[in-house]
Amino acid sequence: MAKRSVPNIMKQGRLAPWLYLLPALLVMSFFIVYPMVNTIALSFSNKNGTASAATTCVEGKPCWGIFENYHYALTAEMDTSSLPAFWSSFWRSSYGNTLKWIVLMVSGTVGLGLMFAVLADRVKYEALAKSIIFMPMAVSFVGAGIIWKFVYDYGTQQVQIGLLNSIITSFGGKPIAFLTVPQLNTVALIVVGVWIWTGFCMTILSAALKAVPDEVIEAARVDGAKEWTIFWKIMVPIIMPTITVVITTMVINVLKLFDIVYVMTGGNFGTDVIANRMYTEMYINFNVGRGTAVAVVLVIAIIPFIYFNIRRFLAQEEMR
Amino acid sequence: MNRDRINKILNRIPTHAIIIFMILVWVVPTFGLLITSLRPPQEINTSGWWTVLSPPRGSGEYNEYCASCHGDDGSAIPEADLTDPALIAQYPRSLQLLIALREEINGQPHMQDIPIPESQAAADIATYLRRISELDAPPRFTFSNYIDALVGYRGTSTYLKDCEAGTAPLDIHCNTSDILNPRGMGRAFVNSLLVTIPATFLPILFAAFAGYAFAWLDFKGRFLLFAILVGLQVVPLQMTLVPISRLYAQLGLNGTFLGVWLFHTGFGMPYAIYLMRNFLGSLPRDLFESAYLDGASHWTAFYRLVIPLAMPAIASLGIFQFLWVWNDLLVALVFLGGTTPVMTYQISNMVTSLGAGWQLLTASAFLSMLLPMIVFFGLQRYFVRGMLAGAVKG
Numbered sequence: 001m002a003k004r005s006v007p008n009i010m011k012q013g014r015l016a017p018w019l020y021l022l023p024a025l026l027v028m029s030f031f032i033v034y035p036m037v038n039t040i041a042l043s044f045s046n047k048n049g050t051a052s053a054a055t056t057c058v059e060g061k062p063c064w065g066i067f068e069n070y071h072y073a074l075t076a077e078m079d080t081s082s083l084p085a086f087w088s089s090f091w092r093s094s095y096g097n098t099l100k101w102i103v104l105m106v107s108g109t110v111g112l113g114l115m116f117a118v119l120a121d122r123v124k125y126e127a128l129a130k131s132i133i134f135m136p137m138a139v140s141f142v143g144a145g146i147i148w149k150f151v152y153d154y155g156t157q158q159v160q161i162g163l164l165n166s167i168i169t170s171f172g173g174k175p176i177a178f179l180t181v182p183q184l185n186t187v188a189l190i191v192v193g194v195w196i197w198t199g200f201c202m203t204i205l206s207a208a209l210k211a212v213p214d215e216v217i218e219a220a221r222v223d224g225a226k227e228w229t230i231f232w233k234i235m236v237p238i239i240m241p242t243i244t245v246v247i248t249t250m251v252i253n254v255l256k257l258f259d260i261v262y263v264m265t266g267g268n269f270g271t272d273v274i275a276n277r278m279y280t281e282m283y284i285n286f287n288v289g290r291g292t293a294v295a296v297v298l299v300i301a302i303i304p305f306i307y308f309n310i311r312r313f314l315a316q317e318e319m320r
Numbered sequence: 321m322n323r324d325r326i327n328k329i330l331n332r333i334p335t336h337a338i339i340i341f342m343i344l345v346w347v348v349p350t351f352g353l354l355i356t357s358l359r360p361p362q363e364i365n366t367s368g369w370w371t372v373l374s375p376p377r378g379s380g381e382y383n384e385y386c387a388s389c390h391g392d393d394g395s396a397i398p399e400a401d402l403t404d405p406a407l408i409a410q411y412p413r414s415l416q417l418l419i420a421l422r423e424e425i426n427g428q429p430h431m432q433d434i435p436i437p438e439s440q441a442a443a444d445i446a447t448y449l450r451r452i453s454e455l456d457a458p459p460r461f462t463f464s465n466y467i468d469a470l471v472g473y474r475g476t477s478t479y480l481k482d483c484e485a486g487t488a489p490l491d492i493h494c495n496t497s498d499i500l501n502p503r504g505m506g507r508a509f510v511n512s513l514l515v516t517i518p519a520t521f522l523p524i525l526f527a528a529f530a531g532y533a534f535a536w537l538d539f540k541g542r543f544l545l546f547a548i549l550v551g552l553q554v555v556p557l558q559m560t561l562v563p564i565s566r567l568y569a570q571l572g573l574n575g576t577f578l579g580v581w582l583f584h585t586g587f588g589m590p591y592a593i594y595l596m597r598n599f600l601g602s603l604p605r606d607l608f609e610s611a612y613l614d615g616a617s618h619w620t621a622f623y624r625l626v627i628p629l630a631m632p633a634i635a636s637l638g639i640f641q642f643l644w645v646w647n648d649l650l651v652a653l654v655f656l657g658g659t660t661p662v663m664t665y666q667i668s669n670m671v672t673s674l675g676a677g678w679q680l681l682t683a684s685a686f687l688s689m690l691l692p693m694i695v696f697f698g699l700q701r702y703f704v705r706g707m708l709a710g711a712v713k714g
Contacts (some may be wrong), residue, residue, distance in 0.1 A: 016618055017539035024530035024589050031586025032552055035560035042562060049566070116342060119335050131700060132343050135350075138696030138703075139689050140647030142664045146671070146685040147349045150356065150678065158440070161368050161678075163352060195346065200707070207708050256556045259649045263668050278558045283654065288562060295558045306551045313550040 036299075043069055043292040053289050069293035094272040097186050098255065101273060104187065106250045108194040110243065113201030117209055118231060120202075130206065134199035141196065141259030148192045149264055152178040182270040189271060192260050197253065201246050208242035209235060245312065252305050255298060274298050357465050357682035360458035361478075364678050372460065378448030381441045385434055394452045408453040414442035417449075465683035472504030474676070505687050508666040512646060512688075515662055518581045520641045523588035524634055530589075531596025532626050536608060537618065546597070552590040560587075561654055568655065575659040583655060584645050592637055595709050599633035600626060636706025639699050643692055663688040 042049050044066050046056050057063035064071035077093035079085040090096045116133055120126045136144055153162025154177040160166040165175040178188040212235055220230050236243070258275040261267055267276040274294060282291030355369040367377060383392075386402075394402030401407065411417045418439065421430050437445065450456040464478045473479040475489050483494035492498055499506040533539070534546055564583060565574065573579035603626075611621045627634075649664040656662060661669070667684050670676035696703060 014539070017533045017537040017542075020529040020533035020537065020622075021539075021545075023526040024593060027526065027582065027586040028549075028552065028589045031564065031583055032555055032560060032590070035563040036555065038563035039559050112342070116339070119339050122332070122335055123339060129339055129343055131697070132346050134700075134704075135346065135693075135696065138643060138692040140649070140664050140692070142647070142649055142667050143685045143689045146667065146681050147353045149671070150353060150682065151349045153678075159366055159368075161365065163349070163368065163370070166368050166370075195349075203704055203707060252554050252556075256558065258558075259664075259668075262649070263671055266672055275556075275558055279650070279653075282562055288566075292562050295556075295562065298556055299559050302554055302556060306554050309554055310547055310551050313547060 039292045039295055042288055043296045045069075045289045047287050047289060049288040056289070069289040070297070072290050073293040073297055092182070092270045094267075094274050094277040097271060098273045098275075100186055101190055101193070101254045101257065102251055104190045105193045105197070105254050106247055108190070109197045109201045109250055110205075110246055112194065112198045113203075113246070114205050114243070116198070116202045117206035118235070121206070121209060130199075130202065133202055136196040137199050139196075141257075142263050144192055144196050145260055145263035148188075148195070149179070152188055154178065154180075179265055179271075180269045185265060185269050185271050189260055189264055192264070193254070193257065196260075197250065201250065204246055205239065205242060208239040212238050248305050248308055252302060255301055274301075353682050354686060356678060357686050358461045358463070359679075360462050360464070361677055361679040363458055363460075364682075376448060376451055378444035378446070378451075381437060381444045382448045385431070385437050385441070385445065388434070389432075394449070402449055403453050405453045405455045408449045408455050411446060411449065414439045414446055417442050417446045465679040466687065469680050469683040469687060470504050470506040471498040472501040472507070474503065474674070474680075502661065503666075505663060505666060505684050508661050508663045509687065511656075511660050512662040512664075514577055515580050515584075515652070515656070516642055516645045518577070519584035519588075519645045520638055522581060522585040523592045523641055524637055526585065526589060527592030527596045527637065528627065528630060528634070529622075530593045531600050531630075532622055534593065534597040535600040535603075536621075536626075549590050549593060553594065557587065557650060561650075565654055573655075575656060577660070580651060580655050583651055584641075584648075588641050588644070592641065595637055595706065596630065596633060598709060600630060603629055632702065632705070633709075635699065635702040636709065639695060639703045640706050642695060643703075646692055 044053050045051065046053055052066055053068040054063075054065045056068050057065070062071070077089065077095070079089035091100075116130075120129045123129065139147075150161075151163045152165075153160070154165055154175055155161060160169050160175055164178065169175055176184070179185050216234060216238075217230055220234055225233070256275055257273065258279060261271055261273050261276045262279070265271045267273070267280060272280075275298065278291055278294040278298065281287050281294055285291075352369045355372055356364055359369065359372060363372075382394075386394075390396050390400070390402050411420060418436070421436050421442070423430055451458075464480060467473075468479045471479055471492065473482070473489070473492060475482055475487075477485075477487075479488070479492065479498075482488040482492070488494055491501060491503065498504070500510070501507060534542065568574045568579050573582075607625065607629075608621060611625055616624070647664065649668055652662045652665045653668070656665065658665070658669070663684075667681070667688060670681055670684065
C-alpha cells in the first residue's frame with residue numbers, strides 16, 4: 001500500500017484525517033492500550049494494587065520476589081513434589097484443561113466444519129443444512145450452556161429427563177453425571193464449544209472451497225482421481241491458507257473462552273480454564289495482583305497470534 | 321443408464337446420512353429446550369420432553385390394573401366414581417392407594433384376581449387418577465413458564481395461580497408493574513436492549529469515520545497505525561477488565577449503562593475499523609475523483625457518498641456488534657452485575673446461585689434467544705458477508 005499511489009484525492013488539511021480518527025483513537029487508547037499497560041503494572045503488585053508483589057511472599061516458602069503473582073499463577077495448581085505428581089496435577093489444572101480445549105475444540109470444529117462444507121456442497125438442501133449448523137453462532141454461550149446442561153442432565157432417580165442419559169439407560173447402561181465426573185466433564189464442555197463454533201469454521205471453509213476452480217477438479221476427475229484423493233491432494237492444499245486462518249482464529253477464541261465453563265460448571269469439578277480462573281481471582285477472591293498476572297499469562301499465549309495476524313495483513317496488502 | 325442412476329443414488333447415501341445426523345445433533349437439543357419450556361413444571365421433572373405426545377403418565381398402568389372394573393374413563397362403578405375429585409383426594413399417593421387396594425370390599429379382595437400393583441405402578445396410577453378426576457390435570461402445553469420467567473416469579477406454584485389465590489410472594493404485585501420486576505426476564509430484556517442499541521450504534525459511527533480516513537485520506541503513519549490496529553483485534557477482553565473496573569469505581573461508572581456502552585465501543589473498534597476500511601477501500605477511485613472535480617470537500621464526500629455506499633458493510637457490522645453485545649456475559653457480569661441485570665446475567669445467575677428449576681431456565685433461555693434468532697434468520701446474508709470479510713474479534 002505504501003508504494004501504491006496515495007489516495008489523497010480529497011481536499012484536506014493536515015488536521016482533517018486526525019479529526020476523523022479522533023473518536024476511534026480516543027476510545028481505543030482508553031479501553032485497550034491504557035488498560036493493557038496498567039494490567040501489566042498491576043500484575044507486579046499485591047492484593048489491592050497498593051504495594052509490590054514481593055511484599056506478599058510468605059516466610060519460609062519459595063518466593064519469586066516481584067514475580068510472586070506469576071509464581072502463584074503458574075504453580076498454585078501444580079503438585080511439584082515429584083514428576084508424576086506434577087504431570088497428573090498439570091492435566092487437572094486450568095492450563096492442562098485449556099490445552100485440552102485447544103486441541104480437541106480446534107480439531108473438532110475445523111474437522112467437522114470442513115467435512116460438512118465438503119458434503120453439503122453435494123446435496124440440494126445445502127443452504128438449509130448450512131444455516132442450521134450455523135445457527136448456534138447467533139445464540140449466546142449462556143443459552144447454549146442451558147441447552148446442553150439439559151441434554152447432560154443427570155437424574156438420581158429412575159426417570160432420566162436428560163436426553164443422553166435417557167438414551168444410555170434405554171440401552172441398559174448406568175446414567176452418567178457428565179458434568180461432575182473429572183476429565184469426562186471437560187470433554188462434555190468442549191462438545192458444547194464444538195457445537196457452537198463448527199458453523200463458523202464451516203462457513204469460512206465453505207466459501208474457500210467454492211472458490212476452488214471447477215476446471216482443476218474436473219481435470220483430476222478426467223484423469224481418474226478418486227474423490228478422496230481429489231479432496232486431500234487438490235482441495236486441501238488449495239484452501240490451506242484459509243484453514244490456517246480458521247485454526248488461528250479458533251485458538252484465540254478458545255483461549256478467551258469463559259462463558260461456557262462459568263455457566264455450566266463454574267470451573268468446579270476440575271473443569272477450570274485460564275479465562276475463568278482470571279475471573280475467579282479477580283472478582284471472587286478480589287486479588288488484583290493475581291488476577292492480572294493470570295490475564296498477562298493469557299496474553300503471552302496470544303502474542304504469537306497477534307504477530308501472525310499482522311503478518312497476514314501485511315501479506316494481503318502486498319497482494320492488493 | 322438406469323443402473324448408473326441407482327449406483328449414483330446409492331453412493332450418495334453415506335453423504336446424506338452424515339449430513340442428516342449432524343443436522344439432528346444441532347437441532348434436537350434446541351428443539352428439546354423449546355418443548356420443555358412449554359411444558360408444566362411437574363411434567364418436566366417426571367418425564368423426558370420427547371414423551372410429550374405419548375399418553376399421560378399412569379394411563380397404561382390404569383388400563384392394566386383398574387380399567388376392567390372401573391371402566392376406561394373411571395366412572396363405571398357409581399359407588400366408586402374415580403372421576404370424583406372428593407374421592408380421589410383421599411388417595412393422593414401410592415401409600416394411601418395401596419392400602420385401599422389391599423382392603424376387602426364386601427368380603428372380596430378389592431383387586432379380585434388381578435395382582436396388586438408394585439409401588440411405582442401404584443404411584444403412576446395415583447397420578448393418573450388425579451388427572452382423570454381433574455384434581456390435578458396439568459395441560460400438555462402451557463405458556464405459564466414464560467409468564468413466570470418474565471415477571472421473575474420464584475415460588476412453588478405459578479404466577480397466575482398464586483395471584484388468583486392471593487398468595488403471591490412479596491415482590492409480585494399481580495399487575496402490569498410485575499413485568500419490570502428486577503428479578504424477571506422482562507426487565508432484563510429492556511436492559512439488554514438499552515445496553516445493545518447504543519453499543520451497536522457508537523462503534524459503527526466511529527468506525528465509519530476512521531475507516532474513511534484510513535481508506536481515502538492521507539496522513540503520516542497511516543500504515544503503521546493500521547497495522548497496530550490489526551494486532552489489537554485479538555487482545556483478549558480479560559486483559560483490560562481490571563484497570564477499567566478500578567477506574568470506573570473511581571468515576572462512579574460501575575453499574576451504569578454509559579460505562580458498558582463505552583467499553584463495548586472501545587473493544588468493538590479494531591474489528592469495526594478493519595472491516596470498514598477494507599470495504600471503503602474497495603470502492604472505485606473514480607467516484608471520489610469525480611466528487612472532487614464537482615468541488616466536494618472530504619466531509620461532503622463522507623456523508624453524501626461514503627455513508628450511503630457503505631450500507632452493506634454497516635449492515636454486516638451492525639449485526640455482528642449487536643449479537644456480540646447481546647450475547648456477552650463477561651462485560652455485563654463485571655460492569656453491570658445485579659444492579660441492572662441483562663438477560664445473559666439473569667440466566668447465569670439462575671444457574672449458578674439460585675438453582676432455578678428447568679421450567680424457568682428453559683423459558684428464560686428461549687426468551688434470550690428470540691431476538692438474535694430473528695436477526696440471524698432475517699439477515700443471515702449480511703452476517704455471513706461480515707464474517708468472511710474479517711474473522712477475528714476480541
